[in-house]
Amino acid sequence: MKLTMIQTGAVPKPLRHRFMPYPLMFQTMFDATGGDFSYETIAVFAGAPLPDPATLDAILITGSAAGVYEDHAWLDPLRQFIRDAYSHKTGMLGICFGHQIMADALGGDVRKSDKGWGLGRHRYAVQGRHAFLSNAPPTLAIACSHQDQVLLAPPEAEIILASPFTPHAGLSYRNGAALSLQAHPEFADDYTAALAELRRGKAPDGLVDTALASLATPSNSADMARYIAQFLGARA
Template sequence: MPRPHGAGRHVAAHRHAPPARRRRRRRRRRHRPTLRRARRGRNAGRRVGPAGAPTRLLRRRRRPARSRAASGRPRTRQLSPARGDGAGRERVRRPRRSRRTGRWSRNGAVATDSHHPREPAAGRLGARPAPAAVHGRLTAAHLPGPARARGARPGYSRAVPPVVLLYNVGEPPPPVAAVHGRFPAWFRRLCEPEGVDLAVYDGVQATSPPPVRDYAGIVVGGSPASVTAPEPWMEAAVETIREAARVGTPVLGVCFGHQLIAAAFGGSVTANPSGWEIATHEIELTGDGRRDPLFRGLPDAFCVQFSHADAVDPDTLSAANGVRVLARNRATAVQALAAGDAIRGVQFHPEFTAAIVRDYVRARADILPDADAALARARDAPAGQRVFANWLGAWVRRA
């Protein structure tokens, strides 16, 4: 088959061209449409495309260059060299676009240089220990990295859910736990619809506060113990609340946790003069409570679930410490309180359902003055779940 006119000359020139130039020619040829020479018409002798249009009309238009800011692609994060002897130098991968959401990751993933392997620091949440390892009774299965824990904070992908730490300081009565499970399952049921993950810390076995900076919020739950009978582990729980207040991590105290918050800010807890408050009761918001985001969308009075015999003494709460009473009722003068901007406490149990509170009444029937009346009062109280959802929305899931 005869070779096209001039083909040999171009092939020879291409063969002897520098490698970089040959690569550029291949790329240009790859995007070039199939050309031929027109034999007749006004374009006779010219190289034309399949439709007969001249090559000058077939040139691809170059898109105008866009800056990174205009394209929405973030810049890579600049990291300073690691401290120490230089071991564990870090480099940053290029930002990647999520296939599911189409968003760019803010900083890219941090990778460790393979020539300088970095040993994970003891207690560092970013380095996951072996599954059998224990981090102050916080098991490895509950140890999220800082990026996962902070969720939608600046510098991380918004697709990562925030993590709330449940500072668990007790267990429900055995008859209740046998039917309904334990506190972590009840709080996880409230967190999952809001797109929040839950980690669990055993506060009874703890000797030091957990790393509160690495979590989007902390919930201090209920306990059969009493603040009026101090135990050694309670001091670590109070220090955890104070440390969270110092670093700005939101805290929600529930029942016993509500009383610990009062103790952490100078208040005192005593036996409730009205005795046991159990099952479903109504509370009323104060002026501060009506304006607080914790009770957004709720009426001035609503019903919630209870099971407590101690109460915070309102005369010992000081406004100088930033403590405000948000709710009350006839049985308990301090049903909810605020300490500063990010610390909230509620005497009721938002994690209780009507079935759970009925089983609580049955489990404590021998110490209650009128268990039958308490069983008759028990009913669903969705306002408690709304309060917990408000706390997640106003403090935990903030951008």
């Protein structure tokens, strides 16, 4: 299966000398699942044109520092791309900003949360028992880094992961081909820690310290990656 990664942002400049770009993080994640994936990257945030989603095997929309409510020339074309992919039932996965822009494009409400920053490893309750989550434990601990949240899910979406901090942390869509997560299963712990440290001065020091301590919690990111690969494979 060819996974077309719609890149919507880049690793923050202070961290680029230490960490791989986001598309390579996803490649590393999916390769570790043993799935038969090939990859292409379309840097829409840098001006690359979007393809016809009807011609694609599967789509992944990455994270970004952008907000869906901001004024970027590439946002409206991306919204239409998402709607077209949804109507064609092209396999589609959104992560963090990808999760938010999918919800926004398909009728949800996304805003900067008054709860503040979500940092470190959060634990999410599994609420939807779809086939790809049939072997999942009751909760999944996965890294996150965000302020924006999906506050109202689209009518076509079902909540599959939730926490008190992020009630709409995972959404599965009724067309059977679209899935999105607020958390970042592609993040290694050293990158999650570096992102949290980068927030000092923006997020309270106590929150950053708690985020760093949370990384002692065993991660379920590899499990989530396998569930996602299974979901996308079911679309082949």
